[in-house]
Amino acid sequence: MARQIFFDRTGGxxxxxxxxxxxxxxxxxxARIKVDAIGVNRxxxxxxxxxxxxxxxxxxxxxxxxxxxxxxxxxxVTEVAVGDSVAVLPTFTLTAYGTYGDHVILPAVALVPRPHxxxxxxxxxxxxxxxxxxxALVEGDPVAKGEHVLLTAATGxxxxxxxxxxxxxxxxxxxxxxxxxxxxxxxxxxxxxxxVTGEESLTERVLxxxxxxxVTTAMDPVGGPGxxxxxxxxSSGGRLLAYGLLDPRNDPSQGLPAVPxxxxxxYTLFPVTGDPERRRNAIDFVAxxxxxxxxxxxxxxxxxFGDFTEAHxxxxxSAQFGKIVLTVRH
Ligand SMILES: NC(=O)c1ccc[n+]([C@@H]2O[C@H](COP(=O)([O-])OP(=O)(O)OC[C@H]3O[C@@H](n4cnc5c(N)ncnc54)[C@H](OP(=O)(O)O)[C@@H]3O)[C@@H](O)[C@H]2O)c1
Numbered sequence: 134m135a136r137q138i139f140f141d142r143t144g145g146x147x148x149x150x151x152x153x154x155x156x157x158x159x160x161x162x163x164a165r166i167k168v169d170a171i172g173v174n175r176x177x178x179x180x181x182x183x184x185x186x187x188x189x190x191x192x193x194x195x196x197x198x199x200x201x202x203x204x205x206x207x208x209x210v211t212e213v214a215v216g217d218s219v220a221v222l223p224t225f226t227l228t229a230y231g232t233y234g235d236h237v238i239l240p241a242v243a244l245v246p247r248p249h250x251x252x253x254x255x256x257x258x259x260x261x262x263x264x265x266x267x268x269a270l271v272e273g274d275p276v277a278k279g280e281h282v283l284l285t286a287a288t289g290x291x292x293x294x295x296x297x298x299x300x301x302x303x304x305x306x307x308x309x310x311x312x313x314x315x316x317x318x319x320x321x322x323x324x325x326x327x328x329v330t331g332e333e334s335l336t337e338r339v340l341x342x343x344x345x346x347x348v349t350t351a352m353d354p355v356g357g358p359g360x361x362x363x364x365x366x367x368s369s370g371g372r373l374l375a376y377g378l379l380d381p382r383n384d385p386s387q388g389l390p391a392v393p394x395x396x397x398x399x400y401t402l403f404p405v406t407g408d409p410e411r412r413r414n415a416i417d418f419v420a421x422x423x424x425x426x427x428x429x430x431x432x433x434x435x436x437x438f439g440d441f442t443e444a445h446x447x448x449x450x451s452a453q454f455g456k457i458v459l460t461v462r463h
Contacts, residue, residue: 134153134154134155134156135153135154135155135156135234135235135236135237136151136152136153136154136234136235136438137151137152137153137154137194137231137233137234137235137237138150138151138194138195138196138233138234138441139151139152139192139193139194139195139233140181140189140191140192140193140195141191141192141193142191143181143182143183143189143191144181144182145181145182145449146178146181146441146442146443146445146446146449147442148181149181149441149442149445151439151441154234156236157238158205158207159205159206159207159210159238160207160208160238161207161208161209162207162208162209162210162240162241162242163206163207163210163238163239163240163241164203164205164206164207164210164213164219164238164239164240164241164244165203165204165205165206165236165237165238166199166201166202166203166204166219166221166236166237166238166239166244167201167202167204167235167236167463168199168200168201168232168234168235168236168237168461169200169201169202169253169257169460169461169463170199170200170201170253170254170256170257170258170435170458170459170460170461171196171198171199171232171233171257171438171458171459171461172196172197172198172199172232172257172258172261172290172456172457172458173198173436173444173445173448173456173457173458173459174196174197174198174261174290175289175354175377175379175448176197176227177195177196177197177227177233177445178445178448178449179378180193180195180227181195181445184378185227187226187227187228189227189228190228193227193228193231194227194230194231194233194234195227195231195233196227196231196232196233196234196237197221197223197227197232197261198220198221198223198232198257198258198260198261199220199221199232199237199257200218200219200220200221200247200251200253200254200256200257201218201219201253201461202216202217202218202219203215203216203217203219203244204236206241207241210241211241212241212242212244213241213244213246217244217246218246218247218248218249218251218253219244219245219246219247220244220245220247220256220257220259220260221239221243221244221245221257221260222243222244222245222260222261222264222406222412222415222416223243223261223402223403223406224240224242224243224403224406224407224412225239225240225243230243233441233459235438235461235463242409242412243406245260245416245420253460254432254435254458254460255430255432257458258290258430258431258432258455258456258458259294259419259423259428259430260419261290261291261402262290262291262293262294262430262456263294263297263298263419263422263423263428263430264402264405264406264415264416264419265291265294265295265376265402266291266294266295266297266298266299266352267298267405267415267418267419268400268402268404268405268411268415269295269350269352269374269376269400270282270295270298270299270302270304270350270352271298271302271418272405272411272414272415274372275302276299276302276304276349276350277304277349278302278303278304279303279304279305280304280305280348280349280350281304281305281306281307281339281342281343281348281349282295282299282304282305282306282307282348282349282350282351282352283307283309283339283348283350283351283352283353283363283366283367284296284299284306284307284308284309284324284351284352285309285330285335285351285352285353285354285355285359285363286309286310286353286354286355286377286379287306287308287309287310287319287324287327288308288310288312288315288318288319288453288454288455289354289379289453289455290430290431290455290456291352291354291376291377292308292352292354293322293430293431293454293455294428294430295352296308296319296322296323296324297322297323297422297427297428297429298422298428300323300427301422301427301428305325305326306323306324306325306326307324307325307326307327307328307338307339307342307348308324308326308327308328309327309328309329309330309335310327310328310329310330311329311330311331311451312329312451313329313332315454316329318454322431326338326342330359330362334362335359335362335363335365335366336362336365336366339366340365340366343368346368347365347366347367347368347369347371348366348367348368348371349367349368349370349371349372350371350372350373350374351363351366351367351371351372351373351374352374352376352400353373353374353375353376353377354375354376354377354378354379355377355378355379355380356375356377356378356379356380356383357379357380357381357382357383358380358382359380360375360390364390364392364395364397367395369394369395370394370395371395371396372395372396372397372398373392373395373396373397373398374398374399374400375389375397375398375399375400376399376400376401430455430456431454431455431456432455432456432457432458433453433454433455433456433457434447434453434457434458435457435458435459435460436457436458436459436460437459437460437462438459438460438461438462440459441459444457444459
């Protein structure tokens with residue numbers, strides 16, 4: 134039997150439960166993974182609350198991120214072999230697959246080979262965050278060397294990865310936090326400038342830093358009323374990639390405001406991970422950064438697999454700096 138974290142009603146962290154399910158054979162194009170570490174993501178919490186961009190089919194598993202070892206292959210799998218150490222890159226919906234288990238079945242295309250001696254906690258924390266930042270800042274219309282990028286809620290997993298990706302390509306990351314105590318940590322993590330929202334005007338500080346021009350690219354996972362301040366910090370002809378809905382005042386059914394002169398768009402990593410060539414390029418970029426030490430995933434805290442409720446509560450407290458990871462003992 135395998136252990137799986139699931140929920141059969143939507144709501145807060147208390148709806149999550151553990152159950153035993155039979156270990157099944159992977160189907161066509163699938164692999165079964167013995168999971169060593171699971172990255173906890175805001176998307177998991179939003180899905181659990183039915184605030185994500187698609188609803189759960191109850192009872193539902195969850196989880197986009199993990200690292201482990203391949204233990205069985207379905208027909209037609211060529212990407213990985215039994216015994217490979219792998220990390221998980223989300224290419225799937227949470228209604229079809231999930232990583233919150235000790236043995237899980239996933240599409241083989243979602244598996245990224247990782248060095249055998251790599252740390253599963255770090256790898257479970259890395260891939261979704263860095264590929265999200267890569268797709269926004271590097272792919273397609275890359276941020277040029279010396280350009281400023283604005284990264285709001287930069288103390289999150291994606292924000293901290295985006296700081297490192299921006300530095301990797303020679304851009305200048307301007308990071309924001311609501312929490313004064315996290316300011317120095319953001320500077321230590323590579324942010325060139327940190328704005329503590331609530332203490333200072335985001336728009337004014339960015340215009341000051343950029344000699345009145347504003348940034349050419351902003352990544353915002355918050356939305357809500359604060360988006361006006363972010364819009365004010367983007368240069369004419371610049372772009373704002375809205376990639377999350379952290380502010381609970383967001384109404385997911387409402388689109389983004391039209392802002393003349395600014396390309397304001399919803400951004401997700403799924404077109405990157407869903408396309409074989411784009412996925413390969415993303416994996417190469419992130420793997421190179423992890424290998425040469427430019428990318429060092431920031432893990433805030435690990436929880437034992439059984440402490441999933443506490444892990445979700447910690448995430449929702451927003452006290453974290455970086456990723457939260459569940460560790461699985463076999
Ligand atoms: N579009 C995509 O492809 C994609 C991929 C991955 C994640 N996401 C989404 O991106 C968002 C961020 O993910 P993450 O993993 O980086 O987040 P996270 O690790 O949970 O951290 C988010 C940070 O945001 C700040 N924050 C939390 N609630 C806030 C609020 N209401 N208003 C302003 N700031 C708030 C907190 O920092 P301070 O205390 O410093 O303010 C917190 O440390 C989530 O909504 C997630 O679903 C989207």
